[in-house]
Amino acid sequence: xxxxxxxxxxxxxxxxxxxxxxxxxxxxxxxxxxxxxxxxxxxxxxxxxxxxxxxxxxxxxxxxxxxxxxxxxxxxxxxxxxxxxxxxxxxxxxxxxxxxxxxxxxxxxxxxxxxxxxxxxxxxxxxxxxxxxxxxxxxxxxxxxxxxxxxxxxxxxxxxxxxxxxxxxxxxxxxxxxxxxxxxxxxxxxxxxxxxxxxxxxxxxxxxxxxxxxxxxxxxxxxxxxxxxxxxxxxxxxxxxxxxxxxxxxxxxxxxxxxxxxxxxxxxxxxxxxxxxxxxxxxxxxxxxxxxxxxxxxxxxxxxxxxxxxxxxxxxxxxxxxxxxxxxxxxxxxxxxxxxxxxxxxxxxxxxxxxxxxxxxxxxxxxxxxxxxxxxxxxxxxxxxxxxxxxxxxxxxxxxxxxxx
Amino acid sequence: xxxxxxxxxxxxxxxxxxxxxxxxxxxxxxxxxxxxxxxxxxxxxxxxxxxxxxxxxxxxxxxxxxxxxxxxxxxxxxxxxxxxxxxxxxxxx
Numbered sequence: 001x002x003x004x005x006x007x008x009x010x011x012x013x014x015x016x017x018x019x020x021x022x023x024x025x026x027x028x029x030x031x032x033x034x035x036x037x038x039x040x041x042x043x044x045x046x047x048x049x050x051x052x053x054x055x056x057x058x059x060x061x062x063x064x065x066x067x068x069x070x071x072x073x074x075x076x077x078x079x080x081x082x083x084x085x086x087x088x089x090x091x092x093x094x095x096x097x098x099x100x101x102x103x104x105x106x107x108x109x110x111x112x113x114x115x116x117x118x119x120x121x122x123x124x125x126x127x128x129x130x131x132x133x134x135x136x137x138x139x140x141x142x143x144x145x146x147x148x149x150x151x152x153x154x155x156x157x158x159x160x161x162x163x164x165x166x167x168x169x170x171x172x173x174x175x176x177x178x179x180x181x182x183x184x185x186x187x188x189x190x191x192x193x194x195x196x197x198x199x200x201x202x203x204x205x206x207x208x209x210x211x212x213x214x215x216x217x218x219x220x221x222x223x224x225x226x227x228x229x230x231x232x233x234x235x236x237x238x239x240x241x242x243x244x245x246x247x248x249x250x251x252x253x254x255x256x257x258x259x260x261x262x263x264x265x266x267x268x269x270x271x272x273x274x275x276x277x278x279x280x281x282x283x284x285x286x287x288x289x290x291x292x293x294x295x296x297x298x299x300x301x302x303x304x305x306x307x308x309x310x311x312x313x314x315x316x317x318x319x320x321x322x323x324x325x326x327x328x329x330x331x332x333x334x335x336x337x338x339x340x341x342x343x344x345x346x347x348x349x350x351x352x353x354x355x356x357x358x359x360x361x362x363x364x365x366x367x368x369x370x371x372x373x374x375x376x377x378x379x380x381x382x383x384x385x386x387x388x389x390x391x392x393x394x395x396x397x398x399x400x401x402x403x404x405x
Numbered sequence: 406x407x408x409x410x411x412x413x414x415x416x417x418x419x420x421x422x423x424x425x426x427x428x429x430x431x432x433x434x435x436x437x438x439x440x441x442x443x444x445x446x447x448x449x450x451x452x453x454x455x456x457x458x459x460x461x462x463x464x465x466x467x468x469x470x471x472x473x474x475x476x477x478x479x480x481x482x483x484x485x486x487x488x489x490x491x492x493x494x495x496x497x498x
Contacts, residue, residue: 061423065423065496066422066423066424066439067421067423067444067447069422069423070447071443129459130450130454132447132450133443133446133447133449133450134443134447136444137443245413282483361437
């Protein structure tokens with residue numbers, strides 16, 4: 001009999017706030033963190049991206065001493081800050097044995113972009129013949145996982161998953177299975193991302209998927225995504241262990257489904273995401289009718305939202321009309337490899353607080369998006385189980401299933 | 406007698422470790438003050454930029470105290486004129 005796996009600790013820093021309370025408050029209030037872009041000078045390169053969901057007021061010196069802050073790129077700083085919060089929140093006393101049996105599985109799509117871009121700027125723009133010596137260890141995508149290990153003294157299996165916008169869901173799903181199958185007694189898992197550099201923003205701009213104003217998922221007048229950043233980590237442990245120590249349980253992670261579209265770099269399919277949702281339901285042992293909420297991938301692009309809506313309808317048939325479906329990217333932006341982790345936490349809110357977070361900035365129904373998207377205002381509702389969808393460029397889909405306890 | 410090279414080395418080290426410059430002297434042992442190899446690499450990078458010199462890998466291995474760094478920098482400054490930066494644009498720093 002496989003072990004059941006529960007979430008007992010949560011840590012988060014996003015554009016919505018620097019801790020869980022601030023994030024939940026903003027999600028409940030439907031208060032979007034999309035604002036004019038700050039701290040990136042794109043004037044020389046005619047940067048058109050004007051709005052973003054950035055983490056504001058974050059001072060690394062408050063979190064890292066003795067010059068350590070300079071050894072971590074911003075994305076890795078977010079990893080550590082979120083992991084520390086999650087461990088404090090779960091209240092466990094880490095023994096030497098447990099430290100060796102705790103896994104760290106993190107998602108990041110692009111790693112330490114600030115470090116590598118600063119290095120290239122030194123080379124090509126500033127005419128310096130040298131690049132900062134920490135460029136490599138700050139840029140590597142596994143830096144988040146490595147710094148969590150060093151910071152918290154965790155010595156079990158540790159790695160980073162990089163599957164673009166599905167990274168965190170693949171990470172959380174992998175951690176769930178490791179704990180379920182007894183390969184780890186505990187896991188810290190989630191994702192982090194921080195990529196607001198001129199080069200990265202110009203690269204996103206070139207894809208023509210960024211909204212000129214705000215993110216309006218599923219709304220007829222949607223114009224694209226708004227980029228975000230942040231980090232979110234959660235602690236997974238076996239249900240029995242959590243019960244034995246009297247831990248507070250947010251919810252159970254009960255299923256994970258992943259598929260590849262095998263179709264196109266950027267155009268999604270209905271079938272790939274639908275098969276991932278079906279796989280997550282099957283592993284969870286949940287009937288479609290037991291799901292009450294879906295945290296959608298919901299990027300707000302013309303391409304994603306109708307396809308995702310059709311995929312949901314394909315899986316849930318008539319029950320699709322009874323689902324609450326929202327995209328919290330309208331609130332915290334699209335944080336790429338951290339997106340699934342931010343959204344998993346929004347899904348926990350739905351399950352354990354009985355509040356379905358809304359799709360913000362929704363103005364007009366689109367005939368091609370015909371589900372209940374919880375427009376603009378959160379909704380009190382007790383749901384027993386929920387899905388959280390993440391679909392990546394390259395057609396890699398990852399869906400998590402959660403159940404309330 | 407103020408020594409501009411020593412002052413610059415100490416100020417850079419203080420900045421890398423985020424500690425007050427007053428807590429560092431020429432005799433300070435790097436290992437004892439918790440300076441690890443990554444800190445040294447960051448320090449050397451800043452000094453190379455500040456003094457427009459190139460510090461060879463071989464010189465790095467013998468560094469133990471702040472004074473070792475100061476002497477090493479002075480030796481390099483005396484041995485060669487400051488290297489010119491690559492490219493035609495002036496550095497933005």
